[in-house]
Amino acid sequence: MPDPTILPAAAPDAMPGLLAALVAEQDREAAAWLETAVATPPLPGTAEFMRLFAIAGRKPAGTAPPGWPPARLARAALLAASVHAAGDEAPARLATAFRRSDSAERAAILQSLMLLPDPARFADLAADACRSSVQPVFEAIACDNRYPAAHFAEPVFNQMVLKAVITGAPLARVVGLAERTTAQLRRMAADFRDERRASNRPVPADLEFLLELGN
Template sequence: MLLAAAPEAMPGLLTALVAEVNPEAALWLDATLAAPPLPGTAEFMRLFAIAGRKLNGSASPGWPPSRIARAALLAASVNVAGEEAPARLATAFRRSDSAERAAILQALMLLPEPTRFADLAADACRSSVQPVFEAIACDNRYPAAHFAEPVFNQMVLKAVFTGAPLARVTGLADRTTSQLRRMATDFRDERRAAGRPVPADLDFLLDLGN
């Protein structure tokens, strides 16, 4: 339902999810979204940090209210940013801590015209901070929907290398190509030749589509 919603309706839908478990926090969020700041500004970063601390509990669709609230703030702020949204969101990402960066990546599919943020998402795949990398690589529909094949393939191999479970890479079966299988085979052969253990997920990957 969320992904099918119109961009302008997204903040309200997310606020309603927060209201199911924390009505008081939803009132705060609704007031905050009445005049959302542009992404990356000092006021945005202040509110984004508050949203992460202010809310607790659990909510549908399995996200904590803090994550939903941050997604609502992102959606509202990106809506008002217009064509500046990609650059401004990149600024917000640079100014965020690891938890905030993960929240941005997890919300990308809920933002208007999400394809615009493919460069930001691809850059996040290079992160050496595992929770940040897993925020884009695992349980996230964005890579399968919007990554070019080389970027997606590199993300999958990095997941194998870093121990992020491939079972959590959304859409992997549909995006597994002969090129990705060749890359996985080469990686497996290199590990064996070096006498190093072969990650079990390499076999999982090579079995896809067979």
């Protein structure tokens, strides 16, 4: 089964169908429910969207691509259809949906960002999510997700990487880290290492890994 984050480029209105096809490989009953839901999708953040988004989290059972909990595929399909329907209102409406979501739903939104039409529009939401103190929410944007490498400005990306080190999110799962590592990021990492050593605190192994990138 292909990783949905590397699906071939598709028109925005085709992405829900591609995701639904992945769901169908796992659970045809769930796929039938999803087909009905995305046919006339509610706008993100509305009460009907939140209701369907919650239900989608219980569909389907089975396997999924690495890094993707099975139910997130259904949520990603519903989200892609709803964001496409929202047009220019999508950033504001998705921000509303994010605020109204629980932690699992927020993680699904973040992991799905690269599958949405014109994903660069959601950079502010993704950057704000990096401040989350809920580890699964932070890891949904920081780990196994192409969005930060593709759309984060350098300061935002650097802060995300350092937070990953601090919180124990594996840097090996930060997509595009080698390509986005700059001299500034290495300086920040070196300063953090020196602070840890000065206070006789252990230096995280991933910090040394980061400092070796590009050397």
